[in-house]
Amino acid sequence: MLDGAESAEELSVQGVRMYLFEKDDESLMVMWSESGRSSLPVYWGEGLRMHDAVGNCRDLPSVEGETAITGLDESPCIVSGIDPRLLRTWRSLRFVTKSIESRVVEQPVEVGIENHFDKEIFGTVRLEFDEELRHLQRRATAAEFRIGPGKSWSSGGAFVLKPSISDTLGRIAARAVVRINTNEGSFTLNKALELEMAPADLSLEVTQITAHPGPYRAGGPGEIVVKVAVSNGGSLRAAAGVYAAVEDGPRRRRRVSIPRLEPGEQAEAEFRIHVDPGSLPRRIWLGLREIHGRRFANIYIDQNEIRDVFNR
Known part of the structure; x- marks a missing residue:
């Protein structure tokens, strides 16, 4: 054949x-x-x-x-x-949204389909997810469509998912069930689809380390001033907390909140950390924790870097 x-x-x-x-x-x-x-x-x-x-x-x-x-x-x-019309329509059924971020916020997921018939079709698209994704919250599981011949349709904001902190990164398996009506009758298309769940793209970097002028040059306590930048390279608004602590000193953490960081934006934070030049700490810890998500980052400033700052 x-x-x-x-x-x-x-x-x-x-x-x-x-x-x-x-x-x-x-x-x-x-x-x-x-x-x-x-x-x-x-x-x-x-x-x-x-x-x-x-x-x-x-x-x-x-x-x-x-x-x-x-x-x-x-x-x-x-x-x-x-039927080639059915096959082409079935093949066109897809996730327009390629991935969502693993953040506990509602995110729109767009489904698209094309009409390869020579007449108008209308009906509903329903999304079904694996039972193991029981923590994945969804708002609306079906959307109605009406598509002219040779035209395409997307669900826009009809489907909204809200990941849980318990959901695993990687592929989200779903099944699209499409009920199509034409003047020839009604039929159902089923297709397995996959969506990527990726970590939020937040990053932390140290932009400046200086010794604050003060009495430390005469043997008194001094300050290290550390400036950091948090960048949002993802597609969603984010919020984060930035932390600093002297690792082998008193474990008092300093915290700066960044309540709103739009996609593509960068925010700065500054920490003033008391340091005794005569007994330098082994290292200073800086940490980033995303709020409503699972993104973490750690940066360490070791003793040699701290000594260099005081010797400048």
Whole structure:
């Protein structure tokens, strides 16, 4: 069946490997399961047929506009009879938002789809998430759409997620369930989607270290003045606390709050730390903690750097 066919795209989802081939305006899907015997809930038209490796063929019936491709195992099979309009519409279903930050704030997640029919379609998109993401809060799980022929649609701010501090960084697995209505009838498209959950991009750096003029040159206590900068390289507004302490002295931490830091902005903080030049601390600790998130950073100023400041 694949003689003369051209490979178009890999479309693997949900543990099922799928390779699309095009032949004489016909779409053929080579597919097999990587996790034992399984099925794939997907609708690609009314006339789907499955061909196994030895030439056996069977119909894949649909019920109320839904088809389950059943009996998949490690042996490759070919599915034919695919409606190209449905396949292209299914392939276009995606997360427009590529990632969210692992911060305990509400963040919009945008879903997009294109209409590859020659008529208007309308219906609903529903997002489902793995049960293990039980801490992931979501506001609204469905959105309605109406798309003209050849047009595209995105959900805008309809879907909003709020990560928990307990959620793991990495991929968020979701499933988009799209109910489409046309004058030919109704059908459902299912597609596995992935969203990246990344750490917030906050950074801490020391911009200046100086010795404050004072009586320390006569043997009295002195001050080290440390200036730091916090930068927000992420896409969301952030808040943070910056801390400083002498590591082997009294463990009294000094804290500067940065209650609002917009994307692309930088904020400065200054610490005045009492230091005895005759008994220099082993090092000074500076720390960053993001509020409503999990971003941390530590910087240490060692004894040699402290000595150099006093000797300038």
